Amino acid sequence: MDSFGSGASNLDISKLSDKDKQDLQQFVVNESQKARIQQSIHSLTDTCFRKCVTNKIMSGKLDRSEEPCMQNCVDRFMDANMTVLRHLEQMRTTI
Numbered sequence: 102m103d104s105f106g107s108g109a110s111n112l113d114i115s116k117l118s119d120k121d122k123q124d125l126q127q128f129v130v131n132e133s134q135k136a137r138i139q140q141s142i143h144s145l146t147d148t149c150f151r152k153c154v155t156n157k158i159m160s161g162k163l164d165r166s167e168e169p170c171m172q173n174c175v176d177r178f179m180d181a182n183m184t185v186l187r188h189l190e191q192m193r194t195t196i
Contacts, residue, residue, distance in 0.1 A: 141182075148174070149174035149175060149178070152170065152174055153167050153171045153174055
C-alpha cells in the first residue's frame with residue numbers, strides 16, 4: 102500500500118482544528134452532492150436512452166426520431182425536478 106493510503110487510515114480527526122473540521126465537513130457535503138448529481142445524470146441518460154434509442158446504432162448520431170425523443174425526455178426530467186425543488190423550497194419557507 103502507498104504511504105498516502107496507510108497514512109489516511111491513521112488520521113485522528115480529533116486533532117484537527119475547528120476550522121479544519123468545518124472545512125472537512127464542507128468537503129464531504131460537497132462531494133456527496135456531486136455524487137448525487139452524477140447519479141441523477143446517469144439515471145437520466147440510461148432512462149432516456151432505453152426509451153428513445155430503439156434501433157441499432159449505425160453511426161455516431163441519433164436518427165430523426167431519436168433526437169427529439171431524447172430532448173423531450175430530458176426536458177420532462179428537468180421540468181419534474183424543478184417542480185419538486187420549487188415545492189420543497191415552498192415547504193421550507195413555510196416552516
